[in-house]
Amino acid sequence: MNPAELDYIILGHVNPNRATTLKVLLEKAPNAVVVCSNPAAKALEDLLPDQLPKIQVVRGGEAEIDLGKGHRLRFIPVPTPRWPEALWTYDEYTQVLYSNKFFGMHLCDNAVYDLSWQDLLSDRRHYYDCLMAPNARQVTAALEKLSAFTVRMFAPVHGPVVRYHTRELLHTYQEWSQQQKGKELAVTLIYASAYGNTATIAQTLAHGITKAGVAVESINAEQADPEDIKTALEKSAGFLIGSPTLGGHAPTQIQTALGIILSTASKTQLAGVFGSFGWSGEAIDLLENKLKDGGYSLAFDPIRVKFKPTESTLQYCEEVGTDFAQALKKVKRAKAPRTPASSVEQAVGRLVGSLCVVTTRKGDASSAMLASWVSQATFTPPWLYRGGGKRPGHRIPDVPWQSFRAQYFGRRQSSRPDEAFFETVWPWRRSLCWN
Numbered sequence: 227m228n229p230a231e232l233d234y235i236i237l238g239h240v241n242p243n244r245a246t247t248l249k250v251l252l253e254k255a256p257n258a259v260v261v262c263s264n265p266a267a268k269a270l271e272d273l274l275p276d277q278l279p280k281i282q283v284v285r286g287g288e289a290e291i292d293l294g295k296g297h298r299l300r301f302i303p304v305p306t307p308r309w310p311e312a313l314w315t316y317d318e319y320t321q322v323l324y325s326n327k328f329f330g331m332h333l334c335d336n337a338v339y340d341l342s343w344q345d346l347l348s349d350r351r352h353y354y355d356c357l358m359a360p361n362a363r364q365v366t367a368a369l370e371k372l373s374a375f376t377v378r379m380f381a382p383v384h385g386p387v388v389r390y391h392t393r394e395l396l397h398t399y400q401e402w403s404q405q406q407k408g409k410e411l412a413v414t415l416i417y418a419s420a421y422g423n424t425a426t427i428a429q430t431l432a433h434g435i436t437k438a439g440v441a442v443e444s445i446n447a448e449q450a451d452p453e454d455i456k457t458a459l460e461k462s463a464g465f466l467i468g469s470p471t472l473g474g475h476a477p478t479q480i481q482t483a484l485g486i487i488l489s490t491a492s493k494t495q496l497a498g499v500f501g502s503f504g505w506s507g508e509a510i511d512l513l514e515n516k517l518k519d520g521g522y523s524l525a526f527d528p529i530r531v532k533f534k535p536t537e538s539t540l541q542y543c544e545e546v547g548t549d550f551a552q553a554l555k556k557v558k559r560a561k562a563p564r565t566p567a568s569s570v571e572q573a574v575g576r577l578v579g580s581l582c583v584v585t586t587r588k589g590d591a592s593s594a595m596l597a598s599w600v601s602q603a604t605f606t607p608p609w610l611y612r613g614g615g616k617r618p619g620h621r622i623p624d625v626p627w628q629s630f631r632a633q634y635f636g637r638r639q640s641s642r643p644d645e646a647f648f649e650t651v652w653p654w655r656r657s658l659c660w661n
């Protein structure tokens with residue numbers, strides 16, 4: 227195909243690393259209109275100041291382009307903190323969703339399609355954990371938009387085209403996102419990043435945290451609404467804030483976010499600071515000092531990364547994230563009220579001798595009894611021998627049971643059950659016993 231004949235270039239997201247590629251393509255396709263979201267258009271103004279192409283901004287989901295022969299393209303903005311400019315494209319004729327980062331994976335092999343669900347699942351999970359989990363709220367919102375479309379295939383920018391397992395993958399994404407949102411502990415991770423370095427650190431910290439079973443609400447301060455920052459902080463057990471240093475300062479949005487933290491976050495929340503810098507790193511010092519002066523405890527020494535983080539720095543960041551999550555769990559455990567043992571638990575604790583509680587069930591009927599020992603008598607029907615207990619009502623009914631379970635409480639020195647146990651358990655046992 228002759229690039230000069232291209233009418234449109236659709237940008238699913240804007241990556242500064244690819245600006246050169248885009249420049250070259252635009253030189254070869256001077257008539258092409260770039261179709262993108264509003265944040266992407268703004269990013270292009272910064273990236274291509276001298277070579278700004280014709281741009282068609284799509285908003286809100288109602289935008290479409292008719293390419294003819296049934297190929298009507300519809301556009302769905304799906305912003306996340308990491309990719310505020312992200313855009314899906316849906317072709318009505320082929321029912322293919324060009325899903326950009328969603329439903330992708332970092333896998334390079336010869337298979338064009340997702341032939342095996344099982345073989346790909348662990349890579350998919352890793353990709354989701356790294357790139358999607360910290361944005362679970364926005365991922366869920368994006369998935370909800372899909373209900374209006376019949377999708378036959380997902381065509382992501384990384385990994386195979388999803389042709390055979392679209393439903394499973396959609397369902398799995400919903401489930402994973404739900405799991406993230408349902409986690410008991412959450413961390414608010416606020417950052418800004420002009421060239422992507424601080425964003426990479428943020429993403430890696432987030433991965434370390436989610437790996438340890440703690441949810442992350444990732445917030446890109448450049449796009450965030452102050453109310454969203456407040457709400458996230460109020461729901462979090464800890465927060466992290468990261469900033470690049472530009473002209474000796476933290477960007478204005480980070481200063482605003484810091485103000486919100488200082489006025490919203492409880493002093494009991496654990497905190498952490500990180501950032502990429504070039505030579506002086508004032509922004510990181512500012513964040514550290516303001517938080518310390520504000521009475522917050524920093525869970526780790528601020529992470530200062532000169533320009534682009536190396537592989538080993540990223541590994542360190544991931545470990546810091548995991549340690550941060552573990553520290554939050556520890557604090558939570560320490561704060562958890564100790565529930566006093568119930569009278570039954572106290573009584574059982576004082577028991578001497580071997581003792582079992584046998585529970586049985588058939589249909590809606592269930593039964594329980596005490597026994598000093600239990601063993602299998604027959605398999606068909608499933609009868610039990612049990613020993614001990616001379617009181618009335620200790621009999622297991624002479625009918626086959628669908629299930630039974632013997633809970634063994636251990637063997638102590640004497641075989642005489644403690645009276646306290648019977649006092650407490652007896653009424654309960656009688657009410658369940660089926661004579």
Ligand SMILES: Cc1cc2nc3c(=O)[nH]c(=O)nc-3n(C[C@H](O)[C@H](O)[C@H](O)COP(=O)(O)O)c2cc1C
Pocket residue numbers: 418419420421422423424425469470471472473474475502503504505506507508532533534
């Ligand atoms: C316009 C500009 C100004 C900068 N000013 C500083 C500075 O005052 N002190 C410093 O340590 N680094 C400075 N840097 C370097 C950045 O902090 C560094 O490139 C960092 O990796 C950017 O992080 P980011 O990729 O998250 O935006 C500057 C960079 C640029 C482009």
